[in-house]
Amino acid sequence: MRGQLSKQELNKALNNHLYGSDISFLSKSDEDYALDALADAFQDDPLFSWFAGLEGEDPERDQKMYKLGRILNAHVNHRFFSGSRGVALGVRTTESMVCCMTLAPSSCVRERMVDHIIAMFKYGAPPMYKSKEKSKYGPYSQKRMEKLNVLLKKKRKKNMEATNRWIYPQSIGVRPDQHGKGYGKKMLQLLTQTANTLSASIYLETDSESNESLYKHFGFHTVEKVNLCVSGDDSPAANFTVYLMRKDPSG
Secondary structure, three states, rough: OOOOOOOOHHHHHHHHHOOOEEEEEHHHHHHHHHHHHHHHHHHOHHHHHHOOOOOOOOHHHHHHHHHHHHHHHHHHHHHHOOOOOOOOEEEEOOOEEEEEEEEEEEHOOOHHHHHHHHHHHHHHHOOOHHOOOOOOOHHHHHHHHHHHHHHHHHHHHHHHHOOOEEEEEEEEEEEHOOOOOOHHHHHHHHHHHHHHOOEEEEEEEEHHHHHHHHHOOOEEEEEEEEOOOOOOOOOOOOOEEEEEEEEEOOO
């Protein structure tokens, strides 16, 4: 049986498929532009909106969602830009970064406590953990995020424990004003082609029926649907569904 998928294998396979593509590898120097793109991409994301708990009309909603999206993406993605956890890819134009994707090989999926500590010092805590800012978000915002993180880690380990070689897309995002131009399709094609080359599976979590349908179009199947709700939360948006999906190599 072959061992876990390594960063070196993933990088080499991606590099072979990137020839002639406008997608390129990203480095630490691209981090700020990539985080800006991801924050923009996730402003109206259902999961990030559930985290934020911003109900009703809020004149500062866009600013709050951007801030939340940027810091959460910084926490989970900073090691991809350094190359220590996997690889970051994106498409640049002369004006900005229009999309970004971060991928972890199975050998690097596990998160280390030291990385969380480093992220807290470098980027600060998410706003719902700050005494001066937590009132700007929903009363269950912190509990929602904590429950999701714990549950998804357990599910990921359980669903992939019998699989050695797999890829985990940590984040995939396209700026809203760039939707419909094929960037998301290009990134998913690159991901699935690379996984097939490596004889590796892909495992991901997504947060809407429309995304579930999109991934099914690329050969994924739904492993499980997980309903989330934290204790004491009886708000209209208390319940949230996450779709756990997998694609195995073809041929």
